[in-house]
Amino acid sequence: MAEELRVVQDATCTFCGCVCDDMVLTVDDEHHKITKSENACVLGKAWFKEHGIEDRPAALIDGRPATTAEGIEEAAQILARARFPIIYGLSDTTCEAQRVAVGIGDMIGGTVDTTTSVCHGPTGIAFQGVGESTASLGEVKNRADLIIFWGGNPAEAHPRLFSRYAVTAKGMYTPNGKKDRTVVLVDVRRTPSTPVADIFIQVKPRTDFEVLWALRALVKGKPVSPSIEEKTGVSLAVLQDLADRMKKCKYGVLFFGMGLTMTRGRHFNAGALLALATDLNEFTHFVAAPVRGHGNVTGADNVVSWQTGYPFGVNFSRGYPRFNPGEFTTVDTLSRGEADAALIIASDPASNFPQPAIEHLKRIPVITLDPKSSVTSQLARVAFTTATYGINVSGTVYRMDGVPITLRPAFKSPYPSDEFILCGIRDRVRELLGGNRLPPVEAPSAT
Amino acid sequence: MTERMTLIGGRTSKQGTALSEGKHGANYLQVTSTLEMNVEDMARLGLKNESRVRLRTPIGEAVLRCKGRETKDLPKGMLFMAYGPLSSRLMDGDTAGTGMPLSKHLDVEVEPVAEVEGPSGE
Numbered sequence: 351m352a353e354e355l356r357v358v359q360d361a362t363c364t365f366c367g368c369v370c371d372d373m374v375l376t377v378d379d380e381h382h383k384i385t386k387s388e389n390a391c392v393l394g395k396a397w398f399k400e401h402g403i404e405d406r407p408a409a410l411i412d413g414r415p416a417t418t419a420e421g422i423e424e425a426a427q428i429l430a431r432a433r434f435p436i437i438y439g440l441s442d443t444t445c446e447a448q449r450v451a452v453g454i455g456d457m458i459g460g461t462v463d464t465t466t467s468v469c470h471g472p473t474g475i476a477f478q479g480v481g482e483s484t485a486s487l488g489e490v491k492n493r494a495d496l497i498i499f500w501g502g503n504p505a506e507a508h509p510r511l512f513s514r515y516a517v518t519a520k521g522m523y524t525p526n527g528k529k530d531r532t533v534v535l536v537d538v539r540r541t542p543s544t545p546v547a548d549i550f551i552q553v554k555p556r557t558d559f560e561v562l563w564a565l566r567a568l569v570k571g572k573p574v575s576p577s578i579e580e581k582t583g584v585s586l587a588v589l590q591d592l593a594d595r596m597k598k599c600k601y602g603v604l605f606f607g608m609g610l611t612m613t614r615g616r617h618f619n620a621g622a623l624l625a626l627a628t629d630l631n632e633f634t635h636f637v638a639a640p641v642r643g644h645g646n647v648t649g650a651d652n653v654v655s656w657q658t659g660y661p662f663g664v665n666f667s668r669g670y671p672r673f674n675p676g677e678f679t680t681v682d683t684l685s686r687g688e689a690d691a692a693l694i695i696a697s698d699p700a701s702n703f704p705q706p707a708i709e710h711l712k713r714i715p716v717i718t719l720d721p722k723s724s725v726t727s728q729l730a731r732v733a734f735t736t737a738t739y740g741i742n743v744s745g746t747v748y749r750m751d752g753v754p755i756t757l758r759p760a761f762k763s764p765y766p767s768d769e770f771i772l773c774g775i776r777d778r779v780r781e782l783l784g785g786n787r788l789p790p791v792e793a794p795s796a797t
Numbered sequence: 798m799t800e801r802m803t804l805i806g807g808r809t810s811k812q813g814t815a816l817s818e819g820k821h822g823a824n825y826l827q828v829t830s831t832l833e834m835n836v837e838d839m840a841r842l843g844l845k846n847e848s849r850v851r852l853r854t855p856i857g858e859a860v861l862r863c864k865g866r867e868t869k870d871l872p873k874g875m876l877f878m879a880y881g882p883l884s885s886r887l888m889d890g891d892t893a894g895t896g897m898p899l900s901k902h903l904d905v906e907v908e909p910v911a912e913v914e915g916p917s918g919e
Contacts, residue, residue, distance in 0.1 A: 365813070396814035467896035475895065506810040538805065538902075539877065540870040555803050555875070555902040612806075612900040616893070643808075663896055676894030685890025701820055702880050704898045705857050706890035724820055725882065 354380050358760045363390055364442070364645030364740035365397040367750035368508050373398075377760045384741070384760055391509035401721065401738045403763060410733040418734065418766055418774070425693070425717045425732045426778035432691035432715075434667070435460040438680045439697030440654075441647035443719075444745025444757070447768035448646075448653040451695055452664075454776050456657075459667045459787040461689075464650040465697055466662040467679040469608060470640045472617035474651065474661045475675055479617075480624040485603070485637040487514070487751045492521030493635075496599035498534040498592075500623060501558060501609020502641050505543035511641065516605065517546055523600075532595060536561070537609060551592070554583040559615045561589070562622035568593035569629050597633040604638040642750035645740065649748035669788035684710040692716045693775075694726055695768055696739075701725040717775075719768050734771050737763035745769070798842065799908040804852065804876045804887070806900045812879040829881025830917065832861040834907075835873045839865050842909050849910040852876075852887060854903060859883040860910055860917045876905065883917055 361373040375398060376386035383402035387395050409421030416424075429435050437455045440448050441464055455462035466474060490497075497516050504511045512518060517528055524530040535547035538555045553561050561582050564574045568590055579585045596602055604627050610619040623638055630636035642648050651661040658664045660673035663680075676682055680699065683689045684707035691714055700708050701724065715731040718724070727733040737743045742763035746754050815824035832850060844850065848863045861883060871877060878884055880900070887905060888898050 365817070392810055393813040393817075396817040400817040400819070463896075468898065468900075471896045503807065507808050507813070509810070539872065539875060542810075552872075555805070608807075609901065611897060613902045614899065616895050616897050675896035676892055679892065679896025681890055681892055681898050682896060685892075698820065701882055702885055704888035704890040705886050708885060722819055 354378060355385065358758065361758050361760055362740050362747070362755055363387075363394040363397060364747055364757070365393050366508050366645060367642030367648060368510050368514065369645055369747055369749040369755055370394065370510055370514065371755050375760045379761055382761060382763075393509060398741065401741050403765075404722070404735075406723070406735045408735055408765060410727075410730070412731060418771065421732050421734050422771065422774040422778055425775050426782060428691050428715045428717060428731065429454070429458050429460075429693060429775065430779050430782035432458070432460070434683070434688050435691040435693065436680060436683050436689040437462045437693045437695070438699060439465060439695040440650045441465040441644035442696035442739065443646065443768040444739050444743065444747060445646065445649045445653050445754075446745045447695065447739075447772055448650055449657065450769055450772040450776055451693070452654055452657045454693070454772065454779065455664070456666050457776065457779060457783065457786050459669065461663075461665045461667070461678050461683060462654060462658070463664070463678065463680040463683075464647065464654060464662045465644060466647055466651055467675065468681060468703070469643050469647065470611055470620075471662055471675060471679065472611040473606075473620040473640045475617040476621035476624055480621045481628065482624060483627045483631060483637045484639060485751070486753055487516075487749065490603050490637075490639075491515045491519045491524070493523050493601040494603045495524065495530055496532050496534070496595060496602040498536065498596075498602070498604050499543065499547070500536045500604060500606040502605065502607025503537070503541040503543045504605075504641060505541065505546065507607070507643065508641055511605075512546060516603070532599070534592065534595075549592070551584055551588060554581075556614045557582040558610055558613070558619050559622050562619070562626055564589055565593055565596075566622070566626050566629055569597060569626070569633070596630055596636065599634055602630060602634060602636040604636070605641050606638065607641050639751060646747040648750050648752060649746065649754075652748055652752070666788070669786075669791045681707050687713075690714055694718045694730070695772070696720060696736075698724040698726045700729055719771055721765070735765045736771065737765045737767050739768070743767040743769075799853075799906045800838075800842065802838070802874050802876050802905055802907050804878065804903040804905045806878060806880050806884045806903075809879050812881070825881070829879050830861050830883055831864050831878065833864050833866045833871055833877040835868055835871050835875065836865040837868060838873055839863060842907070844909055849912065851908045851910050853906040853908065854887045854889070856889050857886040859886045876907070886917070
């Protein structure tokens with residue numbers, strides 16, 4: 351009925367890291383659903399359409415319906431008993447909920463990790479070693495005349511990155527949009543993103559590092575053997591042309607995806623690209639930016655960093671935060687069989703982790719917070735149904751370039767937010783433990 | 798008859814929309830059990846669109862349906878599938894001290910499967 355429809359202006363889509371904040375949503379309050387989402391991409395339209403209110407119990411304990419309060423009690427008991435509890439996920443919830451989750455990790459002497467560890471975690475490692483030449487997406491839109499996408503497929507994963515910021519967008523110094531830019535795409539295969547590119551460079555799998563290192567040499571005027579083509583599939587002439595373009599542009603951008611971080615070389619690949627961007631600043635202005643997947647994965651990096659000093663894979667078992675990828679990251683703590691309880695927030699590792707990690711998840715008590723039933727929630731001891739961030743819940747999320755955005759929800763949910771449930775768990779765990787599991791670490795004596 | 802090929806896992810827009818519909822839904826299961834393969838490789842192995850193939854790594858195996866891609870789009874010897882429960886079965890938990898399991902460019906054995914056997918999980 352038309353009179354029952356309501357329009358929400360300037361709402362935000364939290365499906366991917368673009369966090370587009372120009373949504374115009376038409377809401378059917380009677381049926382708790384969004385009937386139209388103007389400005390959304392194909393992914394955003396599905397996100398809004400499919401996140402109505404489902405008729406599910408507030409919580410399930412061992413598969414039996416329970417209240418939220420009963421779920422909180424059971425979850426708190428699990429976490430208070432655990433010796434090596436892990437907290438994981440966090441990239442599809444608000445910064446406010448992330449903050450509470452880190453506090454729980456501190457209190458229980460647990461390990462806090464986010465989906466960053468299986469996406470741009472290697473980039474985080476590379477940032478620490480190499481540094482980052484960065485920019486906001488607004489700068490990219492207004493200034494960039496050379497855009498390079500490396501190891502990513504934005505047309506399918508971040509569709510509006512092209513139109514809002516990086517390819518066809520018209521900016522202050524790019525008034526003609528794509529006509530004012532050269533777009534280069536580097537990948538191991540053609541994807542739906544390829545037609546956007548003026549230049550497509552196809553590299554052999556597992557040779558990104560070699561190509562990036564050769565470009566570093568060419569940018570610095572060092573000789574590179576023509577045999578690079580045999581190794582990488584890219585001719586020296588093509589590489590020299592790209593190096594020349596990079597040095598001559600006014601404002602260059604290297605966007606990079608998981609084609610670098612999820613393959614052989616991992617953080618070395620990301621580090622090579624970041625170093626290339628740094629090198630190029632000897633000649634022109636050049637920035638590098640990881641293209642981030644989940645709606646608030648950048649917020650997760652920020653919140654965990656500002657609370658612990660480290661972006662992911664943080665352990666509190668000694669009473670202070672320690673960072674060690676490979677030791678405290680979730681695939682590792684699960685695959686090695688170390689974790690004895692898991693609090694999974696807004697994530698579904700049982701559907702995308704390596705099989706050895708999934709097998710261990712099946713052996714330990716798992717607590718999930720998710721608006722929808724997932725593979726992980728189906729194996730959980732306690733599965734909470736939650737409101738969806740951005741659609742039912744306000745709060746703060748970080749766009750992939752680190753710009754914080756306040757969410758404008760469309761309609762209320764009968765289910766609680768992640769933050770509400772996490773606060774309940776935190777308060778009850780505090781009662782059970784009588785405070786932090788570990789005493790505060792005393793500062794070393796001056797003498 | 799088995800061959801060794803290189804498997805790329807990744808995301809697709811269809812996977813992304815199916816994700817919002819729900820991971821237990823038919824669309825998500827269909828998109829995550831489809832394997833893109835070079836058409837010349839498929840012809841050599843006697844495979845057509847919708848034929849079944851078994852992928853095997855030292856960690857596990859999965860059966861998927863084939864979908865042909867031209868050589869200009871997907872080079873010979875290369876495979877692509879969307880991340881999901883079946884790609885998980887092939888991935889090693891060893892992250893080489895980084896936290897990141899190898900999710901792209903996996904060495905896999907490819908073996909045609911008799912038509913009576915459906916994709917894993919069906």
